Amino acid sequence: DTGVSQNxxxxxxxxxxxxxxxxxxxxxxxxxxWYRQTLGxxxxxxxxxxxEAQLEKSRLLSDRFSAERPKGSFSTLEIQRxxxxxxxxxxxxxxLPAGTGGTGNTIYFGEGSWLTxx
Amino acid sequence: xxxxxxxPQALSIQEGENATMNCSxxxxxxxxxxxxxxxxxGLVHLILIRSNEREKHSGRLRxxxxxxxxxxxxxxxxxxxxxxxxxxxxxxxxxxxxxxxFGTGTRLQVTL
Numbered sequence: 347d348t349g350v351s352q353n354x355x356x357x358x359x360x361x362x363x364x365x366x367x368x369x370x371x372x373x374x375x376x377x378x379x380w381y382r383q384t385l386g387x388x389x390x391x392x393x394x395x396x397x398e399a400q401l402e403k404s405r406l407l408s409d410r411f412s413a414e415r416p417k418g419s420f421s422t423l424e425i426q427r428x429x430x431x432x433x434x435x436x437x438x439x440x441x442l443p444a445g446t447g448g449t450g451n452t453i454y455f456g457e458g459s460w461l462t463x464x
Numbered sequence: 465x466x467x468x469x470x471x472p473q474a475l476s477i478q479e480g481e482n483a484t485m486n487c488s489x490x491x492x493x494x495x496x497x498x499x500x501x502x503x504x505x506g507l508v509h510l511i512l513i514r515s516n517e518r519e520k521h522s523g524r525l526r527x528x529x530x531x532x533x534x535x536x537x538x539x540x541x542x543x544x545x546x547x548x549x550x551x552x553x554x555x556x557x558x559x560x561x562x563x564x565x566f567g568t569g570t571r572l573q574v575t576l
Contacts, residue, residue, distance in 0.1 A: 352506075379563070388552050388566030389507070402563065437506060439564075451495050451556060453564055457506035 350456035367459040371440030381437040470570040485570040487553030495556040
């Protein structure tokens with residue numbers, strides 16, 4: 347399977363603990379995005395990388411959240427001191443550079459990582 | 465915040481019927497993409513339509529885009545039970561480096 351891969355798929359953690367999610371984008375996709383989705387809502391943008399550079403962060407990304415993409419390939423999203431309000435599905439997506447021919451702006455999503463904070 | 469709204473919020477039809485979902489958005493866009501999401505799963509890309517396109521087809525899917533009205537529609541013809549899912553439109557606003565902004569989704573139920 348050469349799609350966007352995320353793990354773990356499910357994580358249950360106690361409030362106050364730290365959690366980390368990993369995303370492996372589609373090979374050759376230099377753009378990588380993180381989104382958060384709560385029940386009954388559409389995904390909301392958190393942050394995006396072009397290669398290893400984090401170019402934009404949403405106001406939703408509090409200082410307890412940190413995302414990295416150290417070598418421009420996989421990415422991690424860490425949530426420190428989790429709160430019950432962090433319970434959501436965290437989605438990773440990737441795409442080719444803008445301006446790529448054909449449907450190069452298509453953004454492909456992974457299966458998501460469910461977080462439950464108890 | 466959500467970019468726009470899908471309409472209707474929920475739609476129930478019988479297998480074989482057509483399903484039409486609408487999406488409205490607020491700002492100028494580069495592209496609009498439609499996604500399907502089965503319960504508890506990730507998003508599956510269905511179709512991308514560029515701002516200079518008015519209609520696009522892919523299999524049983526037909527997407528229209530009216531930039532003057534800032535709206536799009538997704539038509540699924542000859543629906544199947546497997547089409548049961550939530551459908552989201554997502555816009556790629558001009559100048560936002562392909563960052564997508566999603567609507568609230570339409571929940572489609574196709575019954576046998």
